[in-house]
Amino acid sequence: MEKLLKSLVENKMLxxxxxxxxxxxxxxGKEHGALFFIEVGKRNYKLTVPHPHHIALIKNGLPTAKQIVYHQEAMLLK
Structure with missing residues (x-):
């Protein structure tokens, strides 16, 4: 997660x-969360936010990379 955060800061994408x-x-039909795809340079990162925490991120439109990365329930997938 630190590498992703560093890349986002360097590329001014937060x-x-x-x-x-x-x-x-x-x-x-039961929701289990959301899977976010963040592209930084040539790398693609996948972060998941479980239910019900993902609802707060997407209810007001598109979340920023900063909101997703700093969310306490966000998990970086390999």
Missing amino acids: NQPISKFILLIDEQ
Whole structure:
């Protein structure tokens, strides 16, 4: 997560809205969170935020990279 944060700061992308994300929904239609895709340079990072915490991030439009990375429930996937 520190490497992602450093890359975002270097590329001045912390306040950029993140438009690539999907909701994680099972076959019964139950939400399990959201998966955010952050592209920094040539690298792609995937961060997941579990339910119900993802709702606060997306209810007012697109979240910024800073909001996602600094969210206490965010998890970086490899």
